[in-house]
Amino acid sequence: MLKLEKRLQQSKKWIYLSPFLAVVITMISGGILFTILGENPFEAIRIIFWDPLFDPNFASYSRPQLLVKAGPLILIAIGLSFGFKAGVWNIGAEGQYIMGAIFGAGLALAFYPMESKLIFPLMIIAGALGGFLWGMIPAFLKAKLNANEILVSLMLVYVAESILASVSQGLLKNPDGYGFPGSRNLQKYESAANVEIISNSGMHWGVLFAFITVIFSYIVLTRHIQGFNIQLTGEAPRAAKFAGVNPTANIVFCLGISGALAGLAGMFEVAGPSGQITIEFNSGYGFTAIIVAFLGRLHPVGILLSGLLIALTYIGGELAQLMLGLPGASIQLFQGMLLFFLLATDLFANYRVKIGTN
Amino acid sequence: MIKKLLELDGISKSYPGVIANSNISFDINIGEVHALLGENGAGKSTLVKIIYGLVKPDSGNLLLNGAPFKPGTPSEARQAGIAMVFQHFSLFEALTVAENISLGMDNPPNQKDLGEKIKSVSEAYGLPLDPAKTVGALSVGERQRVEIIRCLLQNPKLLVMDEPTSVLTPQEVDVLFKTLLKLKSEGTSILYISHKLEEIRKLCDTATILRLGKKVDTCTPKNTSTKKLAEMMVGSSIKAPKKINKPAGRILLKIENVCSLSKSQFGTPLTNITFDLKQGEILGIGGVAGNGQDELFAVLSGEQISQKGSISFNESNITKFTPNQRRKIGLLSAPEERLGHAAAPNMSLIENILITAEQSQDLVSNGFIDWEKSKAFAEKVIKEFDVRTPGSKNTAGSLSGGNLQKFVIGREILQYPNVFIVNQPTWGVDAAAASSIRQALLTLSESGAAILVISQDLDELLEISDRFAALNEGKLSQIKKTADLSFEQIGLMMGGAKDLEARNA
Numbered sequence: 001m002l003k004l005e006k007r008l009q010q011s012k013k014w015i016y017l018s019p020f021l022a023v024v025i026t027m028i029s030g031g032i033l034f035t036i037l038g039e040n041p042f043e044a045i046r047i048i049f050w051d052p053l054f055d056p057n058f059a060s061y062s063r064p065q066l067l068v069k070a071g072p073l074i075l076i077a078i079g080l081s082f083g084f085k086a087g088v089w090n091i092g093a094e095g096q097y098i099m100g101a102i103f104g105a106g107l108a109l110a111f112y113p114m115e116s117k118l119i120f121p122l123m124i125i126a127g128a129l130g131g132f133l134w135g136m137i138p139a140f141l142k143a144k145l146n147a148n149e150i151l152v153s154l155m156l157v158y159v160a161e162s163i164l165a166s167v168s169q170g171l172l173k174n175p176d177g178y179g180f181p182g183s184r185n186l187q188k189y190e191s192a193a194n195v196e197i198i199s200n201s202g203m204h205w206g207v208l209f210a211f212i213t214v215i216f217s218y219i220v221l222t223r224h225i226q227g228f229n230i231q232l233t234g235e236a237p238r239a240a241k242f243a244g245v246n247p248t249a250n251i252v253f254c255l256g257i258s259g260a261l262a263g264l265a266g267m268f269e270v271a272g273p274s275g276q277i278t279i280e281f282n283s284g285y286g287f288t289a290i291i292v293a294f295l296g297r298l299h300p301v302g303i304l305l306s307g308l309l310i311a312l313t314y315i316g317g318e319l320a321q322l323m324l325g326l327p328g329a330s331i332q333l334f335q336g337m338l339l340f341f342l343l344a345t346d347l348f349a350n351y352r353v354k355i356g357t358n
Numbered sequence: 359m360i361k362k363l364l365e366l367d368g369i370s371k372s373y374p375g376v377i378a379n380s381n382i383s384f385d386i387n388i389g390e391v392h393a394l395l396g397e398n399g400a401g402k403s404t405l406v407k408i409i410y411g412l413v414k415p416d417s418g419n420l421l422l423n424g425a426p427f428k429p430g431t432p433s434e435a436r437q438a439g440i441a442m443v444f445q446h447f448s449l450f451e452a453l454t455v456a457e458n459i460s461l462g463m464d465n466p467p468n469q470k471d472l473g474e475k476i477k478s479v480s481e482a483y484g485l486p487l488d489p490a491k492t493v494g495a496l497s498v499g500e501r502q503r504v505e506i507i508r509c510l511l512q513n514p515k516l517l518v519m520d521e522p523t524s525v526l527t528p529q530e531v532d533v534l535f536k537t538l539l540k541l542k543s544e545g546t547s548i549l550y551i552s553h554k555l556e557e558i559r560k561l562c563d564t565a566t567i568l569r570l571g572k573k574v575d576t577c578t579p580k581n582t583s584t585k586k587l588a589e590m591m592v593g594s595s596i597k598a599p600k601k602i603n604k605p606a607g608r609i610l611l612k613i614e615n616v617c618s619l620s621k622s623q624f625g626t627p628l629t630n631i632t633f634d635l636k637q638g639e640i641l642g643i644g645g646v647a648g649n650g651q652d653e654l655f656a657v658l659s660g661e662q663i664s665q666k667g668s669i670s671f672n673e674s675n676i677t678k679f680t681p682n683q684r685r686k687i688g689l690l691s692a693p694e695e696r697l698g699h700a701a702a703p704n705m706s707l708i709e710n711i712l713i714t715a716e717q718s719q720d721l722v723s724n725g726f727i728d729w730e731k732s733k734a735f736a737e738k739v740i741k742e743f744d745v746r747t748p749g750s751k752n753t754a755g756s757l758s759g760g761n762l763q764k765f766v767i768g769r770e771i772l773q774y775p776n777v778f779i780v781n782q783p784t785w786g787v788d789a790a791a792a793s794s795i796r797q798a799l800l801t802l803s804e805s806g807a808a809i810l811v812i813s814q815d816l817d818e819l820l821e822i823s824d825r826f827a828a829l830n831e832g833k834l835s836q837i838k839k840t841a842d843l844s845f846e847q848i849g850l851m852m853g854g855a856k857d858l859e860a861r862n863a
Contacts, residue, residue: 009756010704223729225722228712236702241661242693243713244682 004351011349018345019295019306025341030334039324047323048316048334062315064202068273070311071207072097072265074303076289078213079261081298083254085221086230087237090255092138092153093262094286095160096131100263101270102167103130105183105277108192109172112184119191120205123267131263132256134160139255143248149255157286165279172277183277186270194272206268210307213261218300230254262286291339310335362424363388363547364409364516369418371404377571378404379415384566384576386516391538391548393558393579395591396568398759398786402551405568406518409549410442411435433464441509442518445525447501451494458493459508479510483537498646499530506537517541518549523557524814525646528849535561553591555584569593592789599797601822602804607637610808611689611777616667618657626650626832628657631667633827633837635777635808640799642823642840643812645852650832651812652694655781658810659691660684671777685717688776692766694785694812696759700766703755707747710754711736711769718773735772743768744794760791767795771802778802781812796822816848828852 027049031041052062076093083090090096104127111119137156141147167173172183186192197203221227233240233250241247265285274281292310296302317331364386371379378401386392396402407413409420411429420427422438429435432442449458456473460466467475473489480487485503493501502522509517519538523531538548538561550562558565558579565579567590575590616631628650635641645651656662658669660681669677671687681691693699701710711732716722721732736750743764747757754762767783783799784792800822803809812829813819819826820840827837828851835851 009753223726225712225716225725225727228709228727232702232705232709232713235704236698238695238699239702239713242659242681242699243716244680244685 003354004347005354006351007349011352014345014349015297018348019297019302019342021345022295022338022341023309025345026334026337029337029341033330033333034326037326039326044320044324044326047320049312052312052315052319058319060200062319064196064200065315066308066311067202067207068204068311069314070307071202071204071210072269072285073289073292073310074210074307075206075213075265075268076258076262076286077292077296077303077307078210078217078300079258080289080293081217081296081300081303082230083258084234084293085298086233086250086254088142088251088254089150090135090138090153090258091150091290092134092155092157092286093258093289094282094284095153095157096134096259096262097266097269097286098157098160098164098282099134099266100127100131101266101274101277101281102164102172103127103263104267105186105270106167106172108186108189108271109183111191112189115191117191120194120271123192123271124264127263127267128260129263131266132260134263135255135259136252139252142251142255149251153255161282164277164281168277168279168281174276181279185275187272187275192271194268204268204272206265206272209264209268211304214300214304221300226253262289288335291335295338295342310338313338361388362386363390363422364427365421365424366405366409367419367421369405369408369415369420371408371413371415379408380571381418382568382571382573383418384573386547386549387564388515388547389542389545390564391542391550391562393562393565394549394551394568395553395555395558395565395587397553397591397788399570399788400568400591401571402568403520406442406520406549406551409435409516410440410518436464436512436514439513439515440518441512441514441516443502443505443509443520443522445520445522447505449493449501449504452492454490454492455487455496455504456489458504459489459511462508463511475511476507479507483507483510483540484533485537498525498648499527502526502534506534510541514546516547516549518551520551521553522550523552523554527646527852528816528845529853530849531557555579555587555591558587559584567591588789599793599800599822601800603824604638604804606639606824607806609634609636610672611635611810612668612670612673613658614668614670616657616664616669618653618662618664618666620653625653628653628664628832631657631834633834635810637808638803638806639824640803640809640811640822641837642819642826643810643829643834644814644816644819644826644848645829647814649829651781651814651829653832654829655691655693655779655812658689658779659693660689682717685714688718688774689779690714690770690773690775690777691779692770692781692783694781696762696766697755701754701762704753706753707740707745707750707757707765708733708736710765711739715769715773739765739768739772742772743798758788760787763787764791764795767798771798774805775802775807777808777810779810779812782815783811783813784815784818785813792818826851 027045031045034041034044051058053059076097080090080093104123107123107126108119134156138149138152141152142149168183169181174182174184194204194206197205197208229240229245232243233245270277288310292303292306295306313331313334320326321328362385367383369379369382382405394402404413408415411432411434427438429438456469456476459476460472466472476487476489485507487500487503487507493504502525522534526534542548552558562579564576566576567574569591579587612634614632616628618628620627626649631654657664660679663678668675671689676684697703712721715735719731719735721728733750740747740750745765746761770778783795796818799809811819811823823840825837826840826843828835830852
């Protein structure tokens, strides 16, 4: 009989090992799923995880896509990781992402067609501000009224989606767009376009920001007292209060930084890969980033790696749709399974399995 | 001939990482008060849980009246005539005494009959109790009576009592002992769990002593000295802390008319607390748990700002100071709860240093943490306070209670506080660690610090404090010199006797 026995200390080894185990189990379960769907499991797994990077026919297109998709995921997940470490659950990064995009694009379109080197930096600030302000709503309600930030931030996603729909048909609608909903294409507006820094690499300004954020977050969490206070609040809220950590300031910081980074991600997306504000501009990065943050163990380097992995499942999933005719939902299923198995394998960090009688 | 009621034969039980009971055998005779003596973690609780059907032993047998006895659940144990009064009561505050008692019975009679039964039993055993009163309005001592009467209504053959006096005033202890002796005279056996030696010598016929899960000895406590009992319990002789009497200095901390509402629903608000704390003295605050101890600590540490009244340090007002502002002027504190309040269980000792020592040890500059310095300070605490751990990188949660407490107290003392506030400094700590913590407090006070010790351990307060006061329902009694106090007076102070309450201006 198998028995679980609680460990005295969390196993460091399993904290780092369980994400890898989760990936392997996801691949196996995915393989079984594809077999049931009548596909060759090995081929399907290869198409999702291998071909996007190494198949000569696809790699030239999909390799840059890896960074394009991973950039916003990493940027948002790093922001979320601060809150998740402190026990502040911002589930509404998707909404903050949308508001960042609207603020950034709105600022650019206000200056259109003026050309100036200042416009893009201003858009960066506006994008961060949009997400920040949207994050401040649950922060304020939590601090003042003790309203549950999970519900408030989630509900605000739907509010943001409605605002997105409204502005793409109204305020930000392209006047030269023949009546179609959607804004002007910012990629065609030189001062506002988020261009690739290295051509054909997928490396646009947002990806660069994501990498900088990884380093910044690593320093804050390991060296700075603010990072320590966040972790202390998550580990032992009473001890944090005893240590003099101000709970309100902590909530504002966590929701503020995750909002601002999600807003930045939205701004870089609308000025780059997407190009315009449309009704279906948002594609779930804000939600997927939650998986990225946990799969990366809320650790900056882990988030960098898990962001790349999840980006790969996006691209590989699209490829599988194209090549094998697999349903689009199978990618989401894959990502969902990853989180599920991660949470399951996390058990080994706190428990050891004993095989024995009784 | 003496008849055996319950025989334990080779009982063993282990949990991950600890052996709670190892091959324990002893007998409880009919009509005997049998003490189970041991330190925290000696395995007493596990053993009684086995007897009461809450835990199954890994090996060993129980015999009740000579027949094999394997209780699978507490209700099976109750049916066999075993009743238990737990240290922590399981009562519903909103229900009446009779309702609470009927909830604990396997076949409750109707409320009216039960009420009469409760009355007659409570009178017969000298435990006055009104069955119609709601439990929320009862004192802790009265609540314990509810639990005892609940047990007595089952006519138990064996009554198990887990640390029953830890929540009672000395007067209430006397009443309880009378009841227990009456039960004994009627042939009921009592298994009495405690680590209070005097009590056991007064009450018990036989004592079984446990240490680290093993039976050390069985003896007759009346014929054994307290010192001998303590040594058997601890396994070595303990150096008692030495107290040097010296005159107290000037007033460092002045508390005037402090009132504070409690954060928690079941807490006790503080009313008009007034006292001062002098250099070089230890003021002991006693009282039964839940009479405002946690609230008093929070108001002094700065975690809670008092709604009314003032706190001043060296004649400057610090009423509204945050915990860190108080630390800056040398007012340090150590809370009761080690895990989660004084320390973060999953963080290393180095990280736990930062919780309180950040300012005084200059561990952070421009927001950046000096980990080398934190590590050095953590290792200093570990070394000077003899904290047993493989290293400073280990988590706080991996330390034993006594070692973590030494670390928590050492972390504050090595910052050389001017004023030190400590709540339950030796709660749940083994005797050797407790004695070294008390010595450290005495040494600190000799160096001129003003110390406030909140504790429920009267012996501890009598041992180290210069002056003593008790908290009762959020009010502070008069403060008296410890040397002049008798146990009886202390009991009255804890019970909130009116003539001993401080007259507040």
